[in-house]
Amino acid sequence: MKTIILSLLLFTAMASLSAQSSDGRLVAYPGGKTYMYRIAFRDKVGTTVLLLNPKSFSRNGRCSDEQNKNS
């Protein structure tokens, strides 16, 4: 009986340790070490949009993967 109790206690302690280990586990940031830089441009040279035709402005502030690939 003593052995069973001791085994149970040991099992509980192990399970507890295992849970702590699982909660405290760290994983690498997805995609690896990543940086973002804010680039400010000198001017807007070469823009194809004229102030006279503002309707042709881009509606999308976020660049799509497609745009990144195509350039």
Added chain:
Amino acid sequence: MQRRTKQKLIIDSTDLPVSEVYLRQIRKSGLKIVALSKWNNTALVRGNNIVKLEALAALPFVVSNKQVFASPDSIRPQQLRVKFQDRLMLLDSIATDYYGIARRQIEGFNGRQLHNHGFTGKGISIAVLDAGFMNVDRMPTFANVNILGTRNFVSGTDNDNDVFRHMDHGTKTLSTMAVNQPSVFVGTAPQAGYWLLRCEDFITETQAEEDFWAAGVEFADSVGADIISSSLGYHYFDDKRQNYSYIDLDGRTALISRTASMLARKGIVLVNSAGNDGMGTWKKISVPADAPDILTVGAIAPDSLNAAFSSIGPTTDGRVKPDVMAFGCPTSVVSGRGFIIQDTGTSFACPLVAGMVACLWQALPQKTALEIIDIVRSSANRKEHPDNVFGYGIPDFWKAYQSNRSSTEQ
């Protein structure tokens, strides 16, 4: 364009897109452009190779090159997962009043009168900038809300465009304006249209989020939004070197504040939360709450006294902040699981005001964004003696309408 024409606002060089010639050169080096701001003429460039990113500074067309994000080396797995609520609760009738549990929130502004006259936000569009709108697409509570569209501007650990599987902070802020469930919960602008834009990354706190925010508001401008409700603010970051100081609170230093400062002149009313730092060591408003020509909203308790956590002003250049106050301690909101709960923060005071501004603008359609901001401040109960705790006080939207109605009707 219609909004600009109506308010007789000019299109200027800030509205021109960022040079594609320059962007092409950056992309050639294998780096990814994740956000653009034509108003600030900036791009947010993402990559793993820091040498390549630093080298951009040498390009002849680059004026400045600033690191605004460095991912942590490691994170806890649970940080990556949103506590997504899969089981939804159904609302039950809990009050006899038309506005249900949200009654005090609208009556505090004398807004009921505006609604009774048919000004419920119809024809006005509000862009809600937030961290996520959990389950708004699934909850019956939001089924009759006029959602105009969604967009995710965050370039983080995930790049999905689904704004509904992220935090429920935006669900709560949206609910205070948009929910239209008579006798249970009616928000301050139940018939407005809503753009749901995600621009806050909850995993990290970096200045890159300012770029996401700028991309979000420029998108809101491009789709014709009249009002932006932003319950977001920044002053400290994971990298302490990026932290702002009081001296930076001038509306011109932070990119997010510079962008916010431009909105009224582009015909948009920005309503932004003041921040919840009143009880901490910082005390003051954050950015972009420091911007001029916006409505910065602090929080009051039901006794109309300021909530202890509500951030205070003034700005570095001496402008009164916050601008106005609203219920934020607590505010009744709908959570991502569908519960009506009481939550506290200037985050929830802010959309209450944004919703009422929509109703007021519907009632006074000839007014410009700058005029609407001035009218709201002038209607508030401390306008004669504004201070840096209450600002101009609690707005009275019925009075705001009444005081300006005749000039519109003439």
